[in-house]
Amino acid sequence: MLLQNQHEAKKFTVGGKANGLFRLIGSGFPVPDFAVIPAEVFDKALKGLPATEAGAVKRKKQLQNFTLPASVLSAIEALLKSWKFPQQPVVVRSSIADEDGKQYAFPGIMDSYLNLITFEDVLDAIRNCAASAYSDRALAYRIMKGLTQEAKPAVILQRQVQPVASGVMFSTFPEYPQELAIHASWGFGEGLVQGAVDADEFYFLKSTGVVHRKVLAQKEAQLISEEAGGLQTAAVAEDIQKAACLTAPQLQELYAIGTHVEKAFGSPQDIEFVVSEDAVFIVQARPITQAIPEVIVYDNSNIQESYCGVTTPLTFSFARRAYATVYRQTMQVLGLPHHMIQAQEQVVTQLLGLVKGRIYYNINNWYRGLQLLPSFKQNKADMERMMGLEEPVDFVEDREKTLLEKAKLLPGLLINLSRLLWAFSRLHQAVPAFHAHFQKHYSQFYQQHLHQLGPEELLNMKKQLDRELLQNWTTPIINDFYVMMMNGRVARKLKKADIQDTDEFLSRYLSGDHQIESTQPTRAMQALAHQAWPLEELCNLILALPEDVHQQVQEKFPAFHAQAEAFIAQYGDRTVGELKLETQTMRLQPLIFYKYLRNYLVSDAAPAPVQESNTSLNAEARAELQELLKDSGWLFRRKLWKSLEKLQQAIRYRESLRLERTRLFGMYRALYLRMGTYLQEQEMLKAARDVFYLEEQEIEQALKETAQADFKSKVQHRSLEFSLYRKEDVPARVVVPSPPVIEETSGVEVAGMLRGTGCFQGVVTGEVLVITEPGGDLNVSGKIICALRTDPGWAALFPTCLGVLIEKGSSLSHSVILLRELGIPTIINVPGLTKRLKSGEQVLMNGSTGEIQIVT
Template structure:
């Protein structure tokens, strides 16, 4: 019995390899002609032999002879193929071979370059018998498979190739890639590990051949004179040339992409290339586990956690994000069972890469899969997170029509809850702030230095339950900002704005009610007050140690004003969400450093934002775009813009409360560090920042004798991280790329994204750490990232350049309010620029030029 059909036979056992060939043939992929001898052909000769009688079965198959009618049919088919002038190959296709779990790759015998009917018949028998070879039986035992083998055999026309190889449509080491390894001649030398191969790697996302490794190919396998293959030298002129041409590589990528899409899983493909075409001779599933590609991105979060942080900050931030995310799911009405199933995702929303905090983008997208309108919410979230490179391999979960109908009542209920929460936001925010103020006032009425460790931990638990565990109002408002911003952007696009985000940045400028501007106005007023007292002004500019105590003694009225400022805004500083940051509240000297910048600058009256004209121009542009639109459409656009502006105001107000909450936790951990140092558990108070929350809890409970060595090791580790460069996006696993020469070829002119217009020439000051020199007066600030805590520095500088950032980030919102020329997304900025250099920047075009002074 033989099978020579165009469609996959359904009533015979033909094995995975033959099934793969039929599928390839069905989708139009070039496959050499083949026929199949199914397992049912061999079954009668094995009848009566026990399944575990492997030796007897192998001997029986070795002497197997095809029926006369089968031999005649095969001879007739091979003649149509041009046999014997065109040789054939005999390969196995045993049941279970080339399956989703077990490949049996290379375990059965193949026979190449067969040129006589007798040789073909002998090869068929030997190929079937190889199913009972020792290597196959050992594999079956290892995999727990039964000893009973169902051998099927393929006879296929042999392609005489100029090159051959293996294509993995998804490379298991780096799943972002498709990989091909190829040699001159027949691919047996490659699959058997005899020859060095050229290696080619494409990025699957765009088909770019982004890396390759070329071998020196001195030998190749070619067809023997009578049967089988022989070794032949490769001509010296092509030994170091790629064995595949660009055209052949492009064809391979296209075919590999097609096959993986149709087959629905990564494929291990063998191919043969002639001068005219690329042929696929087999395709089977890649059975090696494909690791998940995990993307870590700090496009937005580095605004809050700039540079290297500490284990305590990461530990606390991870818990805070998890707590808030659970509340988000509850607020959206997701069932408790569904929420519990997401625990692994919720606990891993963040990642730590060489001391830097990143978003685990995969898990953020998984959270969106729980909501309707995944693609729209995904785009809105990416815009809010400032992702310049969206992740496209996390897709929406496909749902059947029945599943969608079943989910509809729940989705409508959840949507109703969300809309009801949106409608009550103003009232909810007032209640939230009142409750927060109660906790805040009570907390700072305590003397934390007088509390024992257990009481400090109880105070932390009170904050966990009363505030952090009741953070649903800021969450709902953030959702409202994200969704309203997305709706406005879509409406602006329909109105004809090609860059709606840029337009929004101008339209929303000039709002002095943004909470982030309030500390600026307050410290400005304090600077004006200090200027009226020359002695006070002079001592602040001289900046002696213990300045706060001096002011308390000599200028008590001003001291009271400063104390009120610190009580209200003392946690708002550069790096304010990093628990290890020394804030104005913990170190008042930081406040005076900010105040000194104002006194060194020429200030008077209230600071002008300089953004009114920007808003007016944007409003006029909007009116012009909408004048031909229907009145209801104009009304909706303007109403949504008003809602977005109010929601952003609320968000900034609530972010200030978040800063204060983190300040309370910081104060508690500083107090705990002091006690643990006194108890000998730590060597220094600030070493507590190199422990995790769980380790601190154990220490407070007296379960740990000493954590000093552990903290010391981590301090050294994280200090080393400060000397290392880490990209804004980290992909794990990440394909290797060609190494760049550090600092080579840095241009004197480069570009970023202009956010706030204006042309400025001035001295640069590079700030990558809160401990850097913060004397920014009259200078162009160059930062890796910024957060709202930088706001106290902004008014006295001339312009701001940010290496990485989002046009909707909080700090950029503040810079718009101040009218400071600003450029973001400047690749390599903090490595290219040094403090003291002169720059000319154009906040409209995004151009930055380094200016060299004439020594004469």
């Protein structure tokens, strides 16, 4: 039984690789002639043998000694004769039932036999190829993947193409999904996929088909045909070692093939190809088993105002939860039904992202949230303006609604609009009520003696803050909507009044408003400085700024100390970086209050008394508008002045409500610091402030003692990671993953740093084990493997290691594909790696950036 067409193959078990070849042929792609011996031919050899470890040994032996039925032998002889064998060599490849599928690639796990030139060699190769389904590494792979130990091997016979060059193409490159990747070397492709030779790398932008980056290796070795059969390693001619092994036309043909194969097969494909003197052939196509990440756009255009620079894991986890909580309430305010809100949970909980320690908006998810509302394009433009996005993002598009769908939405929209308008009309009552409610819980919180509370009481206080305040943030949300609506209305009216730059005009008109809460701390500080100035001893003490200045002021100037305490109680959470929980505030460290106050006392002149107005801009703006409106109708003038008044009041509300947000964050900050102190007392942390390097959920687990994690080690690892982030500059917009825009160059060591090519994301710190030969120390559990090269024979070592560093290799080789499948952080092409690192050293490796930091 020898199958040569897809119709016949459907009746038998031909395996994933053969199915891929039949699909390629059926879609018109260039594939060398092939035939398949289905798994049913080998059933007789496996009959009655158990699917156990002992049974697997027997299965392998039975297959190695198996004699093919006479009818199959005759069919093979006839086929080889038609291929002009032995002048035309053949290849024997595996195609077991679960190989090359959507979940399991078995990359390089089974054996292949190339350049076969005798009939006996072909038969031996068929037996050994089938038996390799039960090799040690194949069984190890099956165990890793939770597969049964009962394999069903089929075998492929294929006419061999004499290669000039060969390689692997990923129609979508897992590291950078915007790219199609081609890696190629001179000679047979086995050298590349086994990681034995260096390869040229070409990366196309999928959207344009342009090679936007490439790496040309010095290809000193290649695999070529041996006269007696099989392959041998040979030197590459010196004049072509640095030359590209693929021409521009060949690259374009491969790009076209890869693009069309992905479209025809409906998913990204791992494609092996051979380039002969006059043609390009595809010898394999299988699904890429590694999950292809979504391309995410992160932007911090205005969120950096609140979370400037590098923040900590605790602040990020808290901010992400706070944004999600507020977003849910926003959807409720807009009247979205509960089931629709629940369906958006994945979006709502991922509105923020952490990129190199900085908080960014996850723009993808903000756009997805907008798709729940009508007028996506208008809302998208409004949101981009609100967020300060300099470049719009166009990959999330709205689905055009039918007339019927719009009609169905209309009643709900009218109801929601009515709700909003009613809520707007009650803001003058709702805002004072919100402040009163907030002040009640704010006062109660600071009456508590946090240092006396245990873990259960601390967690209960956190739940109370969540329930009473964070989850009751509807009034600030409604007011923010009102500010946006009134701002738009006023802008339209000002344009009608012939004011073109409405933002500039409003900034002048609204300046100098001392009823705005955000101006009050400055005015109060100015008043305190004015009081302190006549008291020379007090001024000198503040200017000297000893560490215990607050205590000395209490002893020597009790009346002023009382006023300072009142200021701190009122505004002690308001400071630079006030929404970052790790920020030291005046409430936590009164010395900061005196640092601010000192700025008013360093000049030779006395601080100016607080004035009712410190700007003429408002008066100028009012006069300008009155002049422009003198010829307008009475009704228009009245509406515009009324709208300006309403906008100003809404902005006052917004600023006062933002102060409450600052105070809320201050309460959480105090709570988490007390939790950190408790964990320090329990010797779970070295210092109380280490708590900022844990996430909210981890802190809760630690307090409940439900986690066995080594929190001290986790903090040490994260603090090192984030200290490295502080040395880096990051742009306002980050696309993740983002392909390099220039040609890659060899890694260069700088101050204990090695660099290579990241192949699978993940940041880990651990002990290095350098493996230079198979007989060395192979205790890789919990360690980072460091090797010159790797091949699929390393499969059994990979599952228990933390990460893998490879001095030379291709990101499309079988061993790297295997590491991706296993989800192990991997970095390849690190020059001098095995000479620079020694077993026992500690390193921090970043599988995304390719950076390796030597720790000890």
